[in-house]
Amino acid sequence: MTVLAAEPLLTPVYEYPKSLTHVPTHYCPGCTHGVAHRLIAEVIDEMGIRQDTIGVASVGCSVFSYRYFATDFAQAAHGRAPAMATGVKRANPDKIVFTYQGDGDLASIGAAEILHAAVRGENFTVFFLNNAIYGMTGGQMAPTTLAGQKTSSSPDGRDPATTGAPLRMSELLAQVDGAAYVVRRSLHDVVQIRRAKKAIRRALEVQRQGLGFSMVELLSSCPTNWGLEPTAALAFIRDEMVPVFPLGDFKLPAEPAAAAGAAAGTGARA
Amino acid sequence: MTTDLVIAGFGGQGVLFAGQLLAHAALEADLHTTWYPSYGPEMRGGTANCTVVISDQPIGSPVVARPEAAIVLNLPSLDRYEPLVRPGGLLIVNASLIDRDVRRTDLDVIAIPADDVAAELGSPRLTNMVLLGALLARRPVFTLDHVAKTLEAVLPERHRHLLPANRAALERGAELADAVEVAAATG
Amino acid sequence: MSIELLKGNVAFAEAAVRAGCEAYFGYPITPQTEALEHMARRMPELGRVFVQAESEVAAINMVYGAAAAGVRTMTSSSSPGVSLMMEGLSYMAGSEVPAVLVDVMRGGPGLGNIAPAQGDYLQIVKGGGHGDYKMIVLAPANVQEMIDLTVLAFDLADRYRIVTVLLADGSLGQMMEGATLPPLRPLTERPAWALTGARERDTNLVSSIHLDPEELARFNDHLQAKYAEIEANEVRFEEHRLDDARVGVVAFGTAARVAKTAIAAVRDEGVAAGLLRPISLWPYPEAALRALAERVDALLVVEMNAGQMVEDVRRVVEGRVPVRFFGRTGGIMPMPEEIADAIREVADAAGAGAPEAQPQEVNA
Numbered sequence: 001m002t003v004l005a006a007e008p009l010l011t012p013v014y015e016y017p018k019s020l021t022h023v024p025t026h027y028c029p030g031c032t033h034g035v036a037h038r039l040i041a042e043v044i045d046e047m048g049i050r051q052d053t054i055g056v057a058s059v060g061c062s063v064f065s066y067r068y069f070a071t072d073f074a075q076a077a078h079g080r081a082p083a084m085a086t087g088v089k090r091a092n093p094d095k096i097v098f099t100y101q102g103d104g105d106l107a108s109i110g111a112a113e114i115l116h117a118a119v120r121g122e123n124f125t126v127f128f129l130n131n132a133i134y135g136m137t138g139g140q141m142a143p144t145t146l147a148g149q150k151t152s153s154s155p156d157g158r159d160p161a162t163t164g165a166p167l168r169m170s171e172l173l174a175q176v177d178g179a180a181y182v183v184r185r186s187l188h189d190v191v192q193i194r195r196a197k198k199a200i201r202r203a204l205e206v207q208r209q210g211l212g213f214s215m216v217e218l219l220s221s222c223p224t225n226w227g228l229e230p231t232a233a234l235a236f237i238r239d240e241m242v243p244v245f246p247l248g249d250f251k252l253p254a255e256p257a258a259a260a261g262a263a264a265g266t267g268a269r270a
Numbered sequence: 271m272t273t274d275l276v277i278a279g280f281g282g283q284g285v286l287f288a289g290q291l292l293a294h295a296a297l298e299a300d301l302h303t304t305w306y307p308s309y310g311p312e313m314r315g316g317t318a319n320c321t322v323v324i325s326d327q328p329i330g331s332p333v334v335a336r337p338e339a340a341i342v343l344n345l346p347s348l349d350r351y352e353p354l355v356r357p358g359g360l361l362i363v364n365a366s367l368i369d370r371d372v373r374r375t376d377l378d379v380i381a382i383p384a385d386d387v388a389a390e391l392g393s394p395r396l397t398n399m400v401l402l403g404a405l406l407a408r409r410p411v412f413t414l415d416h417v418a419k420t421l422e423a424v425l426p427e428r429h430r431h432l433l434p435a436n437r438a439a440l441e442r443g444a445e446l447a448d449a450v451e452v453a454a455a456t457g
Numbered sequence: 458m459s460i461e462l463l464k465g466n467v468a469f470a471e472a473a474v475r476a477g478c479e480a481y482f483g484y485p486i487t488p489q490t491e492a493l494e495h496m497a498r499r500m501p502e503l504g505r506v507f508v509q510a511e512s513e514v515a516a517i518n519m520v521y522g523a524a525a526a527g528v529r530t531m532t533s534s535s536s537p538g539v540s541l542m543m544e545g546l547s548y549m550a551g552s553e554v555p556a557v558l559v560d561v562m563r564g565g566p567g568l569g570n571i572a573p574a575q576g577d578y579l580q581i582v583k584g585g586g587h588g589d590y591k592m593i594v595l596a597p598a599n600v601q602e603m604i605d606l607t608v609l610a611f612d613l614a615d616r617y618r619i620v621t622v623l624l625a626d627g628s629l630g631q632m633m634e635g636a637t638l639p640p641l642r643p644l645t646e647r648p649a650w651a652l653t654g655a656r657e658r659d660t661n662l663v664s665s666i667h668l669d670p671e672e673l674a675r676f677n678d679h680l681q682a683k684y685a686e687i688e689a690n691e692v693r694f695e696e697h698r699l700d701d702a703r704v705g706v707v708a709f710g711t712a713a714r715v716a717k718t719a720i721a722a723v724r725d726e727g728v729a730a731g732l733l734r735p736i737s738l739w740p741y742p743e744a745a746l747r748a749l750a751e752r753v754d755a756l757l758v759v760e761m762n763a764g765q766m767v768e769d770v771r772r773v774v775e776g777r778v779p780v781r782f783f784g785r786t787g788g789i790m791p792m793p794e795e796i797a798d799a800i801r802e803v804a805d806a807a808g809a810g811a812p813e814a815q816p817q818e819v820n821a
Contacts, residue, residue, distance in 0.1 A: 017779060046480075050653050051653070051655050051656040051657075052654040052656070053654065054526075054652045054654060057521070057664075063666065066662055066664060070655070070660055071654075071660055071663070072653065072654055072655050072661045073652070073660065073661075073662050073663075073664075074522065074525045074652055074662075074663045074664070075516060075552070075662070075663065075664035075665065075666055076518065076521070076522075076548075077521075077544055077545065077548050079543075080514070080515070080518035080521075080545070082517035082520075083510070083514070083515040083516075083519050083522065084518045084519070084521050084522035084525070085522060086482075086508065086515075086519045086522060087480065087482065087518070087519040087520060087521060087522020087523035087524070087525070087526065087527060087530070088522040088523070088526050088652060089522075090480055090506040090508065090522075091479065091480055091506065091522070091523040091526035091527070091528045091530070092526050092652070092653060092654070095653070095654050107552040112511055112512060112514070112515065113511070113514075113518070114513050115511075116510075116511035116515065117509075120508070167480075205747050231805060244795075285821060290462070290633065293462050293633055294462050296635075297460055297461075297462050297635045302635065303462075303634065303635060304632055304633070304634050305462070305630065305632060305633040306628065306632045306633075307569065307631055307632070309487065309488055309627070329634075329714075329718075330714050330716070330717035330718030330719075330721065330792045330793065331714060331715040331717075331718040331719075331790075331792070332628065332714070332795075333628075333790050333792065334792070335792040335793075335794055335795075336739050336794075368563050384471070396768075435796070
């Protein structure tokens with residue numbers, strides 16, 4: 001009997017990312033914030049940039065995201081993460097800087113800051129979690145809330161006649177010359193999650209190459225405030241949100257970024 | 271010993287620069303000085319004025335309610351500052367643009383057609399220097415030499431060729447002022 | 458180092474450059490725009506950061522970010538723009554990052570006008586933003602102090618991890634005066650707490666959130682202890698002709714320098730007046746003011762507002778002597794003659810022998 005001492009009996013295929021702390025998250029069961037955190041952490045691990053990365057947390061459910069990433073972090077005021085990230089990145093041009101923002105933060109109170117960060121072509125990456133609602137404050141209408149969607153501040157359903165229609169931030173920001181990479185992905189099933197991860201990788205590569213502003217919008221679930229079971233919430237993304245917020249690449253760098261990103265995305269807009 | 275004056279006119283007449291030149295000259299002479307401009311939303315053609323205070327003591331207020339001297343380059347400025355100059359003070363008037371007489375009788379008034387003099391000297395932009403020359407004739411805080419040297423120091427390279435013309439304008443203004451009899455100003 | 462004729466706005470901007478400011482963020486607003494313009498040229502020249510922000514809200518949050526990254530950073534604005542910065546200032550206090558803000562005050566409220574005023578005293582000195590926080594507030598009265606106090610502002614900001622405000626006004630920003638600039642200093646090292654990437658150390662966090670009430674209370678206790686230390690160490694003021702004064706004028710910034718001219722005038726007539734000029738508005742020169750109140754017959758507070766610092770004077774004096782007020786609003790600078798009249802009135806009233814007389818407005 002031969003013992004191959006040098007060969008491990010088991011090969012790890014799935015590890016806890018080094019870029020995540022071991023702090024249990026405060027997110028609700030079925031919420032996709034945890035998925036997004038894990039994807040970002042895996043990519044940071046894979047790129048070997050944990051010690052060179054600085055995150056900027058926003059205000060909303062992701063207010064505590066700084067607790068969960070094992071990187072340097074700043075906690076910004078509501079909506080101001082892109083302005084704060086501008087200061088962080090300009091003072092640290094050789095570091096990787098990202099913001100992590102929800103839709104109330106980014107599309108409502110921080111609309112000016114995100115727009116002008118893109119206009120200036122700020123060389124950082126934005127992870128934009130769009131769940132069509134204000135989560136932390138208990139389920140109020142957001143700029144991204146769907147027409148007819150009931151929230152605690154649109155109890156009869158969002159009426160576009162008086163409250164406007166859902167704001168598509170990726171499409172908006174893709175119009176800006178300074179934006180290098182703007183895509184929308186979803187977290188509602190495994191295939192989409194894998195595509196999301198590739199987009200996250202590509203966005204950080206775009207930043208690493210100094211190509212300018214990059215943003216990955218991630219359609220996310222909010223089972224608690226939507227009043228749905230977690231699986232039903234994922235179906236809601238697929239059936240209700242995707243038709244309003246089509247997945248796709250809205251802005252790509254003029255030159256191919258990294259090989260890792262080449263196969264990312266769903267190609268043309270769905 | 272403190273001298274204070276207001277220079278006022280349209281924007282573009284060199285009002286602010288004339289004041290700055292005096293302030294520079296004061297610093298060159300180791301005197302204390304403040305230069306305080308009007309600043310308004312109008313970018314072009316509005317009224318402009320500045321207050322210059324020169325003293326051998328540290329200066330408190332950079333503004334004065336009633337200046338000891340005023341140089342007025344247009345009619346609105348005469349209307350505004352004629353009543354304010356201190357009794358016995360000096361009022362220098364650009365007669366080229368102001369066709370009314372000074373009404374007050376308790377001032378030393380010098381009216382010079384400064385725009386016309388400047389044109390004779392070759393540049394309409396010398397108006398402010400002509401009037402400054404007149405001021406220095408009456409208030410010899412600095413010699414013309416000192417002001418001309420200051421001008422050489424502060425003028426940007428591209429304007430250096432204008433130095434002789436500026437010097438001539440200062441001298442012409444002083445001559446014209448000397449030709450005016452000092453009013454028997456009291457108190 | 459020679460004396461140059463410098464505009465106040467240019468002087469403080471260049472002083473910041475010399476003090477090692479590595480990142481400037483701003484938005485155009487009269488009467489401070491020359492500072493932004495100076496930085497737009499100077500900072501890139503030195504390979505440093507200049508960003509014209511989309512708003513003052515963004516500018517102060519960019520400052521917050523650069524401060525979190527550990528570089529010397531600043532913004533400058535004027536009253537309406539500073540109002541927009543209150544949120545960021547509170548967050549910066551709550552996360553103890555150092556930065557410098559220059560407020561070149563103009564007439565308010567609202568859009569008001571662009572003329573010199575001192576109407577932001579309460580907003581800046583007492584807080585303005587939410588929560589229990591303080592900023593060190595320095596009030597220059599001439600162009601040389603625009604320079605010297607800007608350099609000091611950066612040093613104090615770093616020493617105490619606090620926002621330091623240079624509270625100037627349109628007159629100081631726009632006027633030119635002879636002044637000397639300091640030599641260019643080397644840039645400061647990044648502090649250990651700064652966000653620079655967690656290379657060979659634990660991760661750093663810059664945050665103002667303390668969700669647990671007990672934890673937030675402890676943090677507030679820490680802030681208050683720091684503020685007490687600043688109050689003990691960083692009081693600055695000038696005493697001018699107070700030795701034999703019977704009337705003490707209390708004024709800061711431009712109002713103080715105009716008051717000096719008025720004091721010279723009334724002294725020529727035999728009125729013994731002098732000036733206490735707070736240079737640090739927080740911490741306030743309380744001991745000096747209290748001592749002054751013990752030896753004069755009356756105090757006259759002169760401000761370019763409807764009466765803001767006078768509240769601090771009355772708080773400190775606690776009725777020891779009558780405290781009267783003369784102010785001009787609207788962006789109108791008080792003239793020396795007006796202040797002289799106010800001093801004479803106060804002197805007359807005090808000479809009539811009514812030390813217990815109620816405080817009374819001379820003119821508002």
